[in-house]
Amino acid sequence: MQVNRVEKPCLTVMKLKRWERKECKPNSLPVLHKMHVRIGDTVKVISGHEKGKIGEVVRLFKHNSTVIVKDMNLKTKHMKSKEQGEPGQIVKVEGPIHSSNVMLYSKEKEVASRVGHKILEDGSRVRFLIKTGEIIDSKEKWIKVFKEKKETEKAESVS
Template sequence: MFNLNQTKKASLPIKMRIRKGDTVQVINGKEKGKTGEVLKTLPIENRVIVQGINLRTRHVKPTQEGESGRIVTEEASLHASNVMVYSTKQKTASRVEVFIDKDGSKKRRLKKTGELID
C-alpha cells in the first residue's frame, strides 16, 4: 500500500499584499460593496477572514456535562482575489503596490491614490 499523503505536493504560502489590520472592500459575491477589517490571513489557502463579512452559523454541541448547546455566528474566509484594500480617507478601493523606499525598505501604497498603507 502507498500513503496518499506522500503523493500530494506540499502547498507553499502565497505572497499576499493584504495583511492583518487592513481595511478591505469586498468586490465580488453576495457581500459585494461591504467593508471591514482583516482579522486573519491564510496565505497557504490564499484567503482572508474579514470582520462582519461572510457570516456563518454553527451549531455547537455541549462539551461538558450540564452545559447546553449553543448557536455560534462566526466569519468564514473569503478568497483574497475577492477583496481590495480600501482607503478610508479617499473612500475608494485600490490595488496595492509594493515599492522600495529611498532608505531601502519595502513599503506598500495604494495604486489609485498613492496613499501609504504602512
C-alpha cells in the same frame, strides 16, 4: 549508489476538508501563496454576497489564499454542550473569503484600489494604493496591530 526517495505527506497548517488537497514542494512543505493583503488592512469586498462591505483583515491562510475579514461572511455553527445539563448553543463564526475577492480600501479618500510596491529613500520597501498614492505600511501601524493581537491573546487565555 542508488538512493530511494520516500514521499512524505504534507504537514498541515490549517485543518483541511476531505476534498481539499494541499500542493506541496519536494521537501513536503506546503506551497504558500503571496497575497496583496496583510493582517490589519482595511479591505472592501468586490464580489460575493458581501459585495460592497468594508472590514478589517483578521487572519490569513497562505496555503489556499483566503482571508478572514472581521464581521463578514458569517456562518452559523451549532455547538454541542460540553457538560451534562448545559444547553448547546448556536454561534456565528466568520468564514474565509478568497483574497482575489477583496481590494485594499482607503478610509480618507473612500476608494478601493489595487496595491503597488515601491522603495523609499531610506531603503525600506512599502506598499501603496495606486489610485491615491497613499502608503499602507508604516512602523506605527504594525506596532499597533501586534499590540492588539497580544492583548486579545491574553484576554482569551484568561477567559
